[in-house]
Structure formats: C-alpha cells, structure tokens
Amino acid sequence: MARPRPWARLLGTDPEVREQMGALLLSMATYLVYGLIVHLQVRTGLMPRPVAGALGLVTVLTHVVFWVVVRRGWVRTGRDPGLARTQLLFGVALMFPSYAAIGPAAGGLQVVMASHIVYSMFMMRPRQVWRLVGGTLMLLAATMALSLHLWPERHDWRVQASNLAYAALVMPLIAVLAHRITRMTTRLRQQQAELQAALARLEELATRDELTRTHNRRHMTELLRAQQSLHRRNGAPLALALLDIDLFKAVNDHHGHAVGDEVLRAFSRLAQQGLRGHDLLARWGGEEFLVLLPHTSAEDALGVLNRLQEQLAGAAGAAEMPKGLCVSFSAGLVAVDPDEPLDQAIDRADQAMYRAKATGRARCVVA
Numbered sequence: 556m557a558r559p560r561p562w563a564r565l566l567g568t569d570p571e572v573r574e575q576m577g578a579l580l581l582s583m584a585t586y587l588v589y590g591l592i593v594h595l596q597v598r599t600g601l602m603p604r605p606v607a608g609a610l611g612l613v614t615v616l617t618h619v620v621f622w623v624v625v626r627r628g629w630v631r632t633g634r635d636p637g638l639a640r641t642q643l644l645f646g647v648a649l650m651f652p653s654y655a656a657i658g659p660a661a662g663g664l665q666v667v668m669a670s671h672i673v674y675s676m677f678m679m680r681p682r683q684v685w686r687l688v689g690g691t692l693m694l695l696a697a698t699m700a701l702s703l704h705l706w707p708e709r710h711d712w713r714v715q716a717s718n719l720a721y722a723a724l725v726m727p728l729i730a731v732l733a734h735r736i737t738r739m740t741t742r743l744r745q746q747q748a749e750l751q752a753a754l755a756r757l758e759e760l761a762t763r764d765e766l767t768r769t770h771n772r773r774h775m776t777e778l779l780r781a782q783q784s785l786h787r788r789n790g791a792p793l794a795l796a797l798l799d800i801d802l803f804k805a806v807n808d809h810h811g812h813a814v815g816d817e818v819l820r821a822f823s824r825l826a827q828q829g830l831r832g833h834d835l836l837a838r839w840g841g842e843e844f845l846v847l848l849p850h851t852s853a854e855d856a857l858g859v860l861n862r863l864q865e866q867l868a869g870a871a872g873a874a875e876m877p878k879g880l881c882v883s884f885s886a887g888l889v890a891v892d893p894d895e896p897l898d899q900a901i902d903r904a905d906q907a908m909y910r911a912k913a914t915g916r917a918r919c920v921v922a
C-alpha cells in the first residue's frame with residue numbers, strides 16, 4: 556500500500572478539510588508573528604511577562620484543540636465549517652486582555668481588531684458583523700475603563716478616549732462595507748447559478764432532440780466519431796442499426812401531428828428502456844432513429860431489436876402508447892467492421908432498412 560505523502564498526513568486528503576486546515580495554518584502562522592511581537596514587547600518592558608505567558612499558553616492550547624477538531628473533519632460542514640467563526644471570535648477576544656496589558660502602545664491593537672472585523676465579512680452575515688462591531692466597541696470601552704481603574708499609571712484617559720473614538724468611527728464603516736460586499740457576493744452567486752443553468756440548457760439544446768430528448772443527429776455524429784476510434788483500438792464487436800417507424804404518415808393523418816409526436820416520444824422511451832447504459836440512441840431524422848451498440852455482436856443486437864419490437868406490440872392498447880396505437884418499426888442492422896468508416900456502415904444499415912420495408916415492414920434485416 557502506498558504511503559501517504561507528508562502533506563496528506565498533515566492536512567488530510569479530503570479537499571474540504573485540506574482547505575480548512577490551510578486556513579488554520581495561516582492563522583497559526585499569524586499568531587507566531589504576533590508572538591514575536593509580544594516577545595519584543597516583553598523584552599522592552601511594554602508587556603508584563605506573566606500576562607504574555609498566560610496569553611501565549613491559552614493561544615497554544617486553544618489552537619491544539621482547533622487543530623484536532625478541524626483535522627478530524629468534525630466541523631467539515633455544519634454551522635461553523637472549519638471553526639472559521641470560532642477562530643475569529645477567539646482572535647477578537649484575545650485582543651482585550653492584550654489591550655489592557657500593553658499600556659501606552661495599545662492603540663496599535665485597534666488595527667488588528669479592525670482587520671478581524673474585515674475578515675468577519677467573509678464568513679458572517681451583515682447582521683452578525685454589526686453585532687460583532689457593537690460587541691467589540693462595548694468590550695473595548697469596558698477594557699479601557701478597567702485598565703484606567705486598575706493601572707492608571709500605564710494608561711492615559713485622553714489617549715484611551717481618542718482611541719475609542721477612532722474605533723467607533725472606523726468599525727461601523729467596516730460593517731457598512733460588509734453589507735455591500737455581502738450584497739455583491741449574493742448577486743454574483745445568483746448570476747453564477749443563472750449562468751450555469753443557461754449553460755446546461757444550451758448544452759441540452761445543442762446535444763438533445765427537443766421532442767424525444769434522445770441525442771440529436773449533430774451530437775450523435777460526434778459521439779459516433781469517438782466510438783469509431785475506440786472501436787478501431789479495441790476491436791470489440793460494434794453493432795449499428797437504423798430504425799424507422801412503419802406507416803407513420805398514417806398516424807399523423809388519422810390522429811393528428813400531436814399524437815404523432817407523442818408516438819415518437821413513447822417509441823424513444825421504450826427504446827431507451829431496452830438499451831444498456833453505454834448504448835447510444837439518436838433521432839436521426841423524422842421518424843427514423845439510429846442505435847449504436849458497443850461491445851455487441853449483430854446477433855445480440857438483433858435480440859435487442861426483436862425485444863423492442865415485442866415491447867411495442869405489447870404497449871398497444873396500454874397507457875404507454877397514445878390512443879392505444881399499435882406501432883412497429885423496420886430496421887437495418889450491421890456489424891461494423893473495425894476498418895469500415897461509420898458513414899459506410901450507416902449506408903449499409905440504411906439499405907438493409909429499406910429491404911425490411913420492402914419485404915413487409917415490422918422486421919429487422921441484418922446486412
């Protein structure tokens with residue numbers, strides 16, 4: 556058994572989990588840099604060592620938990636995929652004790668808080684972003700008040716007041732931006748869905764016959780080309796048949812064009828049911844159909860066509876066939892030679908089909 560690559564071991568093989576682990580790793584790298592900054596702050600006497608140690612410990616332990624939960628795929632989907640929102644809230648929460656501990660240099664942390672809120676707009680709804688902004692501002696005010704009360708020598712109330720005013724100015728602006736971005740992404744997603752639906756519809760129109768939903772002639776020609784090269788390579792038996800519904804004009808004349816259309820649909824449905832998954836059925840024109848049966852000898856294909864003929868006879872008088880009509884078909888069947896161009900094989904099948912018509916219809920002639 557092949558050994559998993561180191562990255563697969565680290566991040567897992569599930570693409571969703573890998574992406575979530577990638578985001579977690581990025582966040583951890585950011586904390587590493589943040590840790591270096593705090594280290595410098597401790598060395599320069601800005602941050603008390605015990606507070607830095609406690610914050611570091613909490614951060615490491617929390618990320619061990621995040622790692623296990625995300626890596627195991629426990630939060631692969633659900634309300635908070637990859638714990639993205641929890642990680643964000645943890646980051647915001649960490650800012651408050653840091654803010655209180657760092658003293659005069661605390662203003663810089665507001666940039667970090669603002670950056671968290673910018674991130675939040677990609678994983679939260681606008682209302683949640685507003686709540687986060689409100690909560691952050693309130694907690695910031697409380698942290699400032701507490702810091703001023705506990706360490707008046709480290710904090711200047713004028714600096715704190717102006718910091719709070721800046722935060723109160725900037726953070727709501729970010730929430731407004733979040734609103735706009737969410738509206739834009741919703742619109743984009745909608746447009747993408749519409750575009751995909753339109754593409755699927757276009758593909759359907761380009762490849763399917765509108766009435767019977769079988770392959771149309773143009774698409775079948777492409778499929779035949781692909782089948783031909785496959786057939787040349789593997790040399791497996793390949794059968795091709797042209798089927799033409801008998802006396803179809805009479806159906807139209809006696810029951811109307813709409814009933815004729817319904818007969819064509821019923822015929823296609825029955826034919827499709829009798830074929831295997833990799834057999835191909837196309838409406839070749841009017842009331843004529845082409846069937847390609849890969850890995851099938853002419854003898855086996857004849858069995859398939861005869862069964863279809865019986866099914867059609869059985870459908871007469873049943874709900875499957877409109878007006879309980881009894882419909883049959885004449886078919887020309889050929890075993891395609893590996894070196895034979897498919898056009899030639901179709902011509903042979905066509906001639907065989909006319910022989911079937913000429914010799915009494917409701918039969919299959921093998922060329």
Ligand SMILES: Nc1nc2c(ncn2[C@@H]2O[C@H](COP(=O)(O)OP(=O)(O)OP(=O)(O)O)[C@@H](O)[C@H]2O)c(=O)[nH]1
Pocket residue numbers: 766799800801802803804805807811812813814815816819840841842912916
């Ligand atoms: N309702 C309907 N009729 C179609 C469609 N395409 C072709 N037809 C009709 O199919 C009929 C074919 O008639 P013919 O070619 O004379 O052949 P037939 O009556 O089936 O007689 P044989 O082939 O000799 O058994 C024509 O009347 C066409 O108008 C279609 O999409 N819907």
